[in-house]
Amino acid sequence: MVGSEQLQVELRKSLESVKWNIVGSLTNDSRIIPMPPESRIVTVLLQALAVPKIVKWAKTRDVIVKDLVDVTRGYPDIELSGSVLGSKLIALDIKSARYKGNDRVSRMTLGTYDGYFLHPNEKKLSRGERCYNDYDEHWIVAFLYKWQPKKSTSEMVEFVERIVAHKWQVASKISGSGDTANMGGMSSLSALQSLKSEFKDKNDFEKYWRQYAVEHPRKRTRAPK
Numbered sequence: 001m002v003g004s005e006q007l008q009v010e011l012r013k014s015l016e017s018v019k020w021n022i023v024g025s026l027t028n029d030s031r032i033i034p035m036p037p038e039s040r041i042v043t044v045l046l047q048a049l050a051v052p053k054i055v056k057w058a059k060t061r062d063v064i065v066k067d068l069v070d071v072t073r074g075y076p077d078i079e080l081s082g083s084v085l086g087s088k089l090i091a092l093d094i095k096s097a098r099y100k101g102n103d104r105v106s107r108m109t110l111g112t113y114d115g116y117f118l119h120p121n122e123k124k125l126s127r128g129e130r131c132y133n134d135y136d137e138h139w140i141v142a143f144l145y146k147w148q149p150k151k152s153t154s155e156m157v158e159f160v161e162r163i164v165a166h167k168w169q170v171a172s173k174i175s176g177s178g179d180t181a182n183m184g185g186m187s188s189l190s191a192l193q194s195l196k197s198e199f200k201d202k203n204d205f206e207k208y209w210r211q212y213a214v215e216h217p218r219k220r221t222r223a224p225k
Contacts, residue, residue: 112183
C-alpha cells in the first residue's frame with residue numbers, strides 16, 4: 001500500500017494542469033456572456049475543472065472514484081477507494097480561497113463541526129450511505145487564487161497555489177463563517193504551503209472541534225452522550 005503523503009504529492013502535481021480557461025457562459029445563439037463578479041461562481045467552476053483531473057490521476061493508480069458533487073452541500077465531494085489505498089476509504093473535499101496579499105488568504109470553510117462530525121458513528125452523510133468515521137482519512141484539495149473581479153472573465157482568476165492535504169493539516173481553530181457551524185481553514189498562505197498545522201494530528205483536530213461544538217451549540221446541536 002502506498003502512503004497517503006506520496007499519493008497527495010502525486011495528486012497535487014496532476015492538479016497543476018488545471019487552468020482558468022473560462023471565458024463566460026455560452027448561449028444557444030452562440031453569444032458569450034461574461035461571468036458575473038461573484039466568487040461563489042468561481043468556487044463551483046474550480047470544482048468542475050478539478051474533478052476530471054482527479055479522475056485522470058486516479059486511473060493511473062487504479063483508484064476508484066465515486067463522484068458525489070451532485071449532492072448539494074453534501075460531504076464529501078469525492079470518495080476514493082481500492083488499489084494502492086488497500087482497505088482505506090478516503091473522503092475528498094474540493095475547496096478554494098482568495099489570496100488577499102501579505103501572506104493572507106480568506107478562510108476556507110472545511111465542513112460542519114456539528115451534525116455528522118459531532119456524531120461520527122451515527123449521522124449519515126450525503127446520500128445516506130456512510131458516517132464520518134466510515135472514512136479512514138479526510139483530504140482537502142484547495143485552490144488558492146487572486147481575485148480580480150474588475151477584469152474580464154478569462155483574467156478574473158489567477159492561481160497562487162494548489163494544495164492537497166489531510167483536513168486536519170489545513171484547519172484552524174477559528175470557525176469559517178459567522179452564521180454557520182463550519183470549521184475554518186488557516187488564513188496564512190505560507191502556513192498552508194508548508195502545512196504548518198495548528199493541530200498535532202487528526203485526533204487533536206477532531207477533539208478540539210467536537211468540544212467547540214458542545215461549547216458553542218447551535219439551535220439543533222445535540223451533544224454526544
